[in-house]
Amino acid sequence: MVKPSLRKEMAQQAVANRQVSIRLACAAFSVSESCYRYQALLNDENAEIAERLVELTELHSDWGFGQCFLYLRNVKGQSWNHKRVYRIYCELALNLRIKPKRRLKRQAPEPLKEPIKANQIWSMDFMHDQLSDGRCFRLFNVIDDYRREGLAIEAGFSLPTIRVIRVLNQLLEWRETPTVIRCDNGPEFISHEFTAWAKKHDIRIEYIQPGKPQQNAYIERANRTIRYSWLSKNLFDTLEEVQDYATQWLWFYNHERPHRANGGRPPLMVA
Structure with missing residues (x-):
């Protein structure tokens, strides 16, 4: 045919x-x-859409059509129809090929508690990577679960409990005190210093079950975004470069990067 x-x-x-x-x-x-x-009649406008899509996919190689369209619609204010944008997206062969994963039968996890307002539940976790010379470093990430807002990304070769407490104290200088902090059972989070700090600020620590990262799904999803958006795409020489890039990216994440949990809007664009 x-x-x-x-x-x-x-x-x-x-x-x-x-x-x-x-x-x-x-x-x-x-x-x-x-x-x-x-x-x-719309050849010129189609060319503009194609140019925008190519720029977005080159700058953010981990973005698919949905993320690109939400960025153009909600951040840049373009009113192009999604079918039209998707047709041009396919004509440019920008489709991301996703390898299908084998489905495994798992036990149903405990339901994830969803916050109903900001500063109700914070989630935090660590990530690991290497510099160009092979030295290992860690990232300490904190988010507000309500709008998936990134609160802090702290880089360091060693992030003991005292560094964790220092980052959280800095957040409390400009944020309301959360009711709950959700985290895993890492040694930094179960130490006497950390539990004493939480008790002093009347914060309840909600530990997830060992081996159940889905119970801390919000921060795990944020970690995945950090990993595929910039951490695995760049090779850093110094820890200062990592911290500078993390700070700039965190602003972009909160102000411009669309998030499906917020209806396709960045966290700080949600009332």
Whole structure:
């Protein structure tokens, strides 16, 4: 089955090269005369959409169509129809190929408690990576679960309990004290210093069950975004470079990066 666009092109070639009338060419290739004479009116705008999509996918290689469209619609304020943007996205072959994963039968985890207001539940966790010279470093990430707002990304070769407490104290200088902090059972979080600090600020520590990271799903999803957005795509020479990049990216994450949990809007664009 030949597409109408190809039949139209064949009819145009017959008229141009073989001096056949338009009516005869349309009848021969089963194309209506209105289709033959139709000229697209939005070529310039389509070119702009294609240029925007190429720029976004080159800058954010981990973004698929949904993330690109939400960025153009909610951050840049473009009113282009999603079907039209998706058609151009496919024509440019920008589709991300996702390797299907084998489905495993797992026990149903405990339901994740969803906050109903800001500063109700904070989640925190650690990540690991290496510098260009092979030295290992860690990232300490903190988010507000309500709007998935990133609160802090602290980089360091060693992040003991005292560093964790220092970061949280800095957050409390400009944020309301959370009711609950959700974390795993790492040694930094179960230490006497940390539990005493939480008790002093009247904060309840909610530990997840060992081996159940889905119970801390909000920060685990944020860690995945950090990993694929910039941590695995860049090679840093010093810890200062990591911290500077993390600070700039955190501003972008909160102000410009669309988040599906917020209806396709960045965390700080949600009232």
